[in-house]
Amino acid sequence: MRNWFNRKNIVALLGIVLLYAVVQGLIVFDIMPPFYKLTLILICIYIILSTSLNLINGITGQFSIGHAGFMAVGAYVSAMVTAIMHGPLLLGILTGAVVAALGGLLVGLPTLRLKGDYLAIATLGFGEIVRIVFLNMELVGGAAGFTLPSKITWTWAFLLMVFSVVIIKNFVGSTHGRACIAIRENEIAAESMGVNTTKYKVMAFTIGAFFAGLAGAIYANYMYIIQPGTFSFLKSFDILVMVVLGGLGSITGGIVGAVVYTLISALLAGIPEWRLVITAVFLVVLMIFRPTGIMGTKEFTLGFLGKKGDKNATSKN
Amino acid sequence: MPLLKIENLSKSFGGLKAVSNLDIEINQGELIGLIGPNGAGKTTVFNLLTGVYEKTEGTMTFMDKNVSGLKPYQVTLRGMARTFQNIRLFSDLSVIDNVKVAYHQRTSYSTFSALFRFPSYYSGEAEMQRKAMELLKIFNLDDKAEETAKNLPYGEQRRLEIARALATDPQLLLLDEPAAGMNPQETHDLMNLIRWIREKFKLTILLIEHDMSLVMGVCERIYVLDYGMIIAQGAPDEIKSNPKVIEAYLGEEVV
Numbered sequence: 001m002r003n004w005f006n007r008k009n010i011v012a013l014l015g016i017v018l019l020y021a022v023v024q025g026l027i028v029f030d031i032m033p034p035f036y037k038l039t040l041i042l043i044c045i046y047i048i049l050s051t052s053l054n055l056i057n058g059i060t061g062q063f064s065i066g067h068a069g070f071m072a073v074g075a076y077v078s079a080m081v082t083a084i085m086h087g088p089l090l091l092g093i094l095t096g097a098v099v100a101a102l103g104g105l106l107v108g109l110p111t112l113r114l115k116g117d118y119l120a121i122a123t124l125g126f127g128e129i130v131r132i133v134f135l136n137m138e139l140v141g142g143a144a145g146f147t148l149p150s151k152i153t154w155t156w157a158f159l160l161m162v163f164s165v166v167i168i169k170n171f172v173g174s175t176h177g178r179a180c181i182a183i184r185e186n187e188i189a190a191e192s193m194g195v196n197t198t199k200y201k202v203m204a205f206t207i208g209a210f211f212a213g214l215a216g217a218i219y220a221n222y223m224y225i226i227q228p229g230t231f232s233f234l235k236s237f238d239i240l241v242m243v244v245l246g247g248l249g250s251i252t253g254g255i256v257g258a259v260v261y262t263l264i265s266a267l268l269a270g271i272p273e274w275r276l277v278i279t280a281v282f283l284v285v286l287m288i289f290r291p292t293g294i295m296g297t298k299e300f301t302l303g304f305l306g307k308k309g310d311k312n313a314t315s316k317n
Numbered sequence: 318m319p320l321l322k323i324e325n326l327s328k329s330f331g332g333l334k335a336v337s338n339l340d341i342e343i344n345q346g347e348l349i350g351l352i353g354p355n356g357a358g359k360t361t362v363f364n365l366l367t368g369v370y371e372k373t374e375g376t377m378t379f380m381d382k383n384v385s386g387l388k389p390y391q392v393t394l395r396g397m398a399r400t401f402q403n404i405r406l407f408s409d410l411s412v413i414d415n416v417k418v419a420y421h422q423r424t425s426y427s428t429f430s431a432l433f434r435f436p437s438y439y440s441g442e443a444e445m446q447r448k449a450m451e452l453l454k455i456f457n458l459d460d461k462a463e464e465t466a467k468n469l470p471y472g473e474q475r476r477l478e479i480a481r482a483l484a485t486d487p488q489l490l491l492l493d494e495p496a497a498g499m500n501p502q503e504t505h506d507l508m509n510l511i512r513w514i515r516e517k518f519k520l521t522i523l524l525i526e527h528d529m530s531l532v533m534g535v536c537e538r539i540y541v542l543d544y545g546m547i548i549a550q551g552a553p554d555e556i557k558s559n560p561k562v563i564e565a566y567l568g569e570e571v572v
Contacts, residue, residue, distance in 0.1 A: 182421075185410060186408075193393060
């Protein structure tokens with residue numbers, strides 16, 4: 001029987017557990033400075049954001065730059081559930097993600113008829129609308145922001161990050177993901193081969209929005225305070241830069257992009273006046289020498305571990 | 318009862334009538350050619366049939382059901398598949414993934430079981446892999462299954478496009494200039510391939526072609542289109558000697 005219980009997945013699982021245990025150990029024994037912990041949790045959040053945006057932009061080929069909007073929806077909705085209604089953390093996170101997904105569905109249905117620049121502008125507009133709505137909402141503090149207790153631990157952030165990446169990777173690796181890639185490659189041909197292009201564009205958009213909302217919820221419940229200004233279009237561009245940096249269309253690339261970009265920002269935190277300049281120079285150089293991003297559309301896989309077994313299994317059938 | 322019946326079909330782009338009052342009837346199992354000079358409206362007919370364009374007037378009945386107003390993917394589900402004049406493969410995907418996309422509409426597992434990798438995902442994918450490999454074998458592409466589609470030689474890309482169309486399990490196959498850019502030897506092989514897939518998959522085929530040796534060689538009946546109108550139809554021999562057709566292709570004789 002062939003299922004997920006193969007050598008490749010076991011090695012991946014061991015790696016994930018090991019990574020988790022090492023960091024958790026460092027935190028428990030108080031070896032890790034708080035700034036490092038903050039950076040690690042931010043990396044988890046940004047991995048979820050860049051992977052989910054990659055599903056929309058890189059895999060399905062729809063140019064969306066309103067990701068911070070969905071993140072804001074997730075952040076504020078989950079904050080309302082956990083801090084105002086005093087609901088449990090998991091419920092808050094899930095509600096935030098689901099409401100963001102509904103927002104994605106609502107925005108996706110009309111706007112995904114648009115292509116290229118038009119879609120970009122429509123999603124950008126959506127992100128700004130969301131920000132301004134929260135800016136004017138007295139219930140959540142308006143421009144001053146909304147304070148809530150920090151309940152997210154490294155365990156929460158890491159587990160939710162792994163969950164998000166696995167689900168998105170599973171989607172991409174299925175026939176539904178192939179349908180999305182086919183839309184990116186050639187929309188007319190995809191539709192002629194029986195792919196309901198509208199359905200899959202909206203589906204990718206909704207799943208992307210769901211995980212953006214999830215990331216926003218983690219952010220809100222970690223940071224003590226959320227302000228509308230955090231979720232401006234600059235945040236959307238940050239996420240987009242991570243995806244392009246890592247490689248549009250590569251899930252592992254999106255992860256690498258998120259890690260590299262967050263680390264650069266953290267390393268340069270000591271010299272804030274130069275931070276953006278150095279980041280920009282780095283990006284320009286990368287785009288000149290490697291315009292497809294660090295990973296291109298390639299995936300880093302553990303294929304070399306399980307390939308032989310897999311092939312035998314296929315030929316047996 | 319004909320498999321495909323087009324009656325009085327017209328399409329206007331603004332003031333330009335690309336196709337006007339078209340009548341075509343195709344019976345089960347026939348191999349029909351659609352020819353005409355450049356710009357006669359042949360590809361427009363394909364685009365109307367497959368739902369890429371919306372008709373201005375007329376009716377299209379396929380397997381006793383009205384197919385006008387359907388979206389392209391719905392037309393494909395009803396059993397009509399096509400290839401494109403300018404190859405439209407999913408060029409960054411592997412050869413086998415190109416075929417798998419075409420199997421998508423008959424996927425046996427749900428999105429949910431894909432997300433959580435339930436057993437039905439694995440069995441569904443294995444089934445798809447097996448069917449796709451079988452099909453590639455028929456088209457002699459099985460040893461290139463993992464190759465990126467854009468790296469295939471031109472002739473093989475054309476073959477892959479036909480294979481991909483067949484993966485949707487069609488009744489009627491629409492081939493838009495399958496021999497474009499091929500040398501005489503490749504065209505000859507293609508002729509044999511077309512005849513062979515018709516037998517093997519019990520297909521009805523409608524093909525657009527400029528290569529007269531191919532059209533006259535394989536088609537049982539031919540429709541000739543000029544300025545969006547059918548100017549002649551009949552067996553290849555009748556078409557060859559039809560003065561209207563000669564006039565459309567070569568112009569009027571100057572005395």
